[in-house]
Amino acid sequence: MKQKAILSQLTAYKQGKQSHEIQEAYGLDRIVKLASNENVYGYSEKVKDYLIKQLPELNIYPDGYTAELRTAVANYSQVDENQIIFGSGSEEIIQIICRAFVFEGRNTVMAANSFSQYKHNTLVEGGTVKEIPVTSEGSHDLEAMSEAIDENTSVVWICNPDNPTGTTITEKELLAFMENCPKDVLVVLDEAYKEFVEEDFLLDSHTYLAAYANLISLRTFSKAYGLAGLRIGYGIGNPEVIHSLNVVRGPFNTTSVAQLAALIALGDQAFIKETKEKNNREKQKFYAFLDEIGWHYYPSQTNFIYVSTPVSGMEVFQYLIENGFIIRPGELLGYPNSIRITIGTEDDMKELQCVLRKFNK
Structure with a gap:
């Protein structure tokens, strides 16, 4: 074939x-x-207690809009509900982004040896990848990544904290990068490990969305929340970008059990x-x-x-x-x-x- x-x-x-x-x-x-x-x-023990006592209706399709969890995440993150997309882990959202914005003749930019699925999904969709070496401290070299952007760049991947180095970028570095980044290039801030970041290193990423319509932040319930086996994550960005991603997204891409467990887990800070x-x-x-x-x-x-x-x-x-x-x-x-x-x-x-x-x- x-x-x-x-x-x-x-x-x-x-x-x-x-x-x-x-x-x-x-x-x-x-x-x-x-x-x-x-x-x-x-x-969370609250998730465990609920799942033991309440059997899910496995014969019924899940809520394709993820309404209840969507409202909770919107309130928690202080964003509008139309700014959120859910996926089977944030990993699926990476795949959706590539399917929506990457095609033959286009490229994406990433830190060398960062999360492998950025490169993998870019190549599957026909794009090419520019990998920029990290600094001697193991951090993203945002200046070099900015210089690598050209007229054919669709997406820039910023893994913060990075996987596998565990390092972070500063707010000053990110905002300087965003100011120089072309507005038609989507910047993906992958924050899978955000819940582990110490206060002095945290980026208040959702507050940047109003200024930068080409920025999207990815989160997951797989790491700190401990729900890796259920596969659920989300992205927050400009409503127009989220709409484009939802066109690509499968209609029932997160399960009822995952949605419910994530809702309970989010409430147990x-x-x-x-x-x-x-x-x-x-x-x-x-x-x-x-x-x-x-x-x-x-x-x-x-x-x-x-x-x-x-x-x-x-x-x-x-x-x-x-x-x-x-x-x-x-x-x-x-x-x-x-x-x-x-x-x-x-x-x-x-x-x-x-x-x-x-x-x-």
């Missing part, structure tokens, strides 16, 4: 082995998964606060450990840390997996001699430190 030529040059997303497969392969009693930046503390505090506490401890063993890292505003390793990241990955820990080797993310580690619970991080200390001897 005929297909897009680019498909023969791309590969489908390949996830790592599941925990039970690794346990069986290495004869392990348990596996600690610190590879996918999930919330190690689970999700105490859980988010507790998650953030625990994450920051364990992150600071792990910083101290990395300083002790002499491994470089980028200070992170997320629930993961990008760490440079004295040997191949694949070697560290293999050692850790044999000792019951799954992390992400940098070689699979475009960065040699490095690993990305999700911040785990107190007990798991203590155990991880013991394993890494033995490796580093």
